[in-house]
Amino acid sequence: MNYIGIDIGSTASKVCILPEDGAPEFQVMPTGWNGKITSGIIYDSLMKRLGSLDDSRIIATGYGRISVAYADKVVTEITCHGRGGYELIGRNCSIVDIGGQDTKFINVVKGRAVDFLMNDKCAAGTGKFIEVMANRLGLTIEEMFDLAKTGTVIPISSICTVFAESEVINYMGEGKTKEDLAAGVIDSVALKVATLMQRKDLMDTIIITGGLSDNEYFAHILSNKLGRAVLPTADGRYAGALGAALIAREKQ
Amino acid sequence: MADYQKMWADLGMNLEMHDILCSVLPGAIGDVFLSQKNRPEKMDYFDFVLAEVHGVRPAELVKFREEGGKVFGTFCAYVPDEVIIAAGAIATGLCAGSQFWVPGGEKYLPANTCPLIKAMLGARFDRTCPFYRLADVYIGETTCDGKKKAYEILGTDVPMYVMDLPQMKREKDVKKWAGEIRELKDMVEKETGNKVTAESLKEAIKITNAKRKALQRLFDCRKGKNIPISGTDVILALQIAYYDDPKRFTQMVNTLCDELEKRNAEGVSVFPEGTKRIMLSGTPMVIPNWKLHNLVETSGGAVVCEESCTGTRYFENLIDESGETVDEMIDKIAERYMKINCACFTPNEGRFDDIIRLCKEHQIDGVIDQNLKFCQTYDVEGYTLEQRLKEAGIPVLGIETDYTDSDAQQLKTRIEAFIEVLG
Numbered sequence: 001m002n003y004i005g006i007d008i009g010s011t012a013s014k015v016c017i018l019p020e021d022g023a024p025e026f027q028v029m030p031t032g033w034n035g036k037i038t039s040g041i042i043y044d045s046l047m048k049r050l051g052s053l054d055d056s057r058i059i060a061t062g063y064g065r066i067s068v069a070y071a072d073k074v075v076t077e078i079t080c081h082g083r084g085g086y087e088l089i090g091r092n093c094s095i096v097d098i099g100g101q102d103t104k105f106i107n108v109v110k111g112r113a114v115d116f117l118m119n120d121k122c123a124a125g126t127g128k129f130i131e132v133m134a135n136r137l138g139l140t141i142e143e144m145f146d147l148a149k150t151g152t153v154i155p156i157s158s159i160c161t162v163f164a165e166s167e168v169i170n171y172m173g174e175g176k177t178k179e180d181l182a183a184g185v186i187d188s189v190a191l192k193v194a195t196l197m198q199r200k201d202l203m204d205t206i207i208i209t210g211g212l213s214d215n216e217y218f219a220h221i222l223s224n225k226l227g228r229a230v231l232p233t234a235d236g237r238y239a240g241a242l243g244a245a246l247i248a249r250e251k252q
Numbered sequence: 253m254a255d256y257q258k259m260w261a262d263l264g265m266n267l268e269m270h271d272i273l274c275s276v277l278p279g280a281i282g283d284v285f286l287s288q289k290n291r292p293e294k295m296d297y298f299d300f301v302l303a304e305v306h307g308v309r310p311a312e313l314v315k316f317r318e319e320g321g322k323v324f325g326t327f328c329a330y331v332p333d334e335v336i337i338a339a340g341a342i343a344t345g346l347c348a349g350s351q352f353w354v355p356g357g358e359k360y361l362p363a364n365t366c367p368l369i370k371a372m373l374g375a376r377f378d379r380t381c382p383f384y385r386l387a388d389v390y391i392g393e394t395t396c397d398g399k400k401k402a403y404e405i406l407g408t409d410v411p412m413y414v415m416d417l418p419q420m421k422r423e424k425d426v427k428k429w430a431g432e433i434r435e436l437k438d439m440v441e442k443e444t445g446n447k448v449t450a451e452s453l454k455e456a457i458k459i460t461n462a463k464r465k466a467l468q469r470l471f472d473c474r475k476g477k478n479i480p481i482s483g484t485d486v487i488l489a490l491q492i493a494y495y496d497d498p499k500r501f502t503q504m505v506n507t508l509c510d511e512l513e514k515r516n517a518e519g520v521s522v523f524p525e526g527t528k529r530i531m532l533s534g535t536p537m538v539i540p541n542w543k544l545h546n547l548v549e550t551s552g553g554a555v556v557c558e559e560s561c562t563g564t565r566y567f568e569n570l571i572d573e574s575g576e577t578v579d580e581m582i583d584k585i586a587e588r589y590m591k592i593n594c595a596c597f598t599p600n601e602g603r604f605d606d607i608i609r610l611c612k613e614h615q616i617d618g619v620i621d622q623n624l625k626f627c628q629t630y631d632v633e634g635y636t637l638e639q640r641l642k643e644a645g646i647p648v649l650g651i652e653t654d655y656t657d658s659d660a661q662q663l664k665t666r667i668e669a670f671i672e673v674l675g
Contacts, residue, residue, distance in 0.1 A: 102662065120652055
């Protein structure tokens with residue numbers, strides 16, 4: 001039996017294949033504009049890899065979870081990130097997940113999400129904000145993080161992504177450097193995420209999952225804002241898919 | 253819907269625009285209400301009123317006015333219907349619950365005003381709600397700043413009477429509210445030409461208390477393990493409460509309760525055993541706002557209590573019927589209304605006590621505290637509510653939303669996750 005977790009995020013889709021015995025395998029691809037097409041591509045690749053899905057149990061999660069018609073069950077990304085994050089770190093923890101559309105904060109006890117919080121409808125403090133600002137600065141996300149390391153933070157105070165973009169355009173007009181603006185953008189995201197997290201009680205261990213999970217620089221900035229160590233995780237972007245696969249194995 | 257075109261034309265409504273509104277109603281009724289399984293039969297009355305929402309009751313009001321009667325339009329659970337009924341007049345709610353009316357309201361109001369207030373002005377000035385056309389006087393109240401200032405705009409072409417609601421609950425505030433009710437009585441007497449007598453007010457109090465008892469009975473039916481009716485159906489009844497003839501409404505709710513009590517005795521539930529029991533607390537959900545009920549009940553939860561002005565705040569606490577003179581009765585009315593725990597008051601500890609008590613009574617697994625976007629008072633109060641519920645060991649999810657469907661998927665994720673966390 002294979003246990004498969006499929007996490008259709010708003011930006012990237014992640015797959016985890018968990019064999020009965022052995023280590024999990026991960027895949028990642030862009031979600032594109034249509035979750036149904038992406039889930040079809042994942043189906044083909046699973047068929048190619050496993051030959052058949054008869055001996056598999058599949059749980060879908062993420063924003064596009066309902067578009068995975070061949071899933072045995074859907075579970076929300078909160079529960080899956082909680083389970084997957086717990087597996088990655090091996091103990092009770094707080095998880096912060098900077099997603100493409102939502103930023104989630106989850107407290108996990110023994111693999112179970114016991115409390116969570118998500119940002120409201122607004123995109124500030126999410127991956128989308130980082131994406132929009134990198135575009136505005138004419139940089140890839142990786143380039144923006146690299147430049148930020150050498151810049152001096154310019155405070156971006158607008159709480160709305162659209163207004164923050166105008167604020168950045170203003171600064172560009174004033175001739176501020178890309179390094180300083182990049183540092184300002186990252187600092188602004190970290191501040192918003194930290195503010196969200198402080199609405200809840202934090203556990204002793206705090207980890208990052210999702211798209212920024214292996215970004216040590218972001219973990220460092222966020223740690224400074226919180227006054228607490230926030231740990232990056234190597235396979236953190238797969239936490240949702242891994243959690244889904246584990247739940248498929250545990251809750252048959 | 254039956255043909256009410258002539259009546260709407262006579263009321264000076266914008267027929268073309270109103271037709272668009274009417275055309276989406278059957279689909280919404282089908283999706284939200286008729287798609288539910290095993291509904292109580294006696295919901296048929298409320299389904300009928302909903303299907304004819306701008307027709308059947310307005311036609312009654314038209315007839316009443318032709319016979320010389322006066323209609324008073326109200327916006328809030330704080331306005332005492334008793335005084336209006338005692339003067340032989342009719343109190344009716346006014347439209348404010350659909351996104352359809354929001355763009356109309358934004359022509360007059362800042363975009364960061366709550367959708368309820370925007371819809372209120374849009375429905376009025378777009379001329380797409382018959383109730384606004386039928387009211388001889390609008391009665392507002394100083395609950396929140398948004399409404400208070402919007403009344404200044406709303407009152408430009410229909411008499412707008414505003415009651416000054418105190419914002420604290422000291423003894424002198426209750427007295428002040430009694431004074432406001434006395435002045436309301438004078439205004440209603442002048443407008444109708446009818447005197448409010450001890451006899452007529454006593455009778456009016458009996459009518460509204462009977463309505464409160466019927467609604468309490470409806471909520472009592474949702475306290476046991478067996479859930480005989482969906483929250484989606486209950487919220488519809490509560491919404492209609494603001495518009496319907498009080499005596500008929502009371503009778504229909506009691507008839508529904510007969511069926512629900514029978515269902516409870518026979519173990520007939522509309523949800524599978526173990527469905528998580530959810531309370532929706534917070535801002536009012538006025539017709540046709542069924543968004544959160546629908547989302548919760550299609551995400552594996554059951555709404556078994558509403559702590560809102562379209563819920564317990566509307567009917568809890570009866571008026572003490574021991575008053576004999578008009579003055580005594582008005583004092584008793586003021587005492588009852590001042591027990592409503594609206595977030596416009598400070599402090600508002602009573603609301604937290606109510607919610608925790610209701611959680612016990614209704615065996616609640618988790619509270620969803622919903623806030624209409626830009627409703628500052630409930631939004632700010634959400635923080636303390638969360639602390640209190642945490643101390644009481646009751647899980648809570650705070651949600652901020654408006655009348656649009658644009659956030660439905662994001663809300664669904666939060667609600668499904670909340671139900672999983674309860675699980």
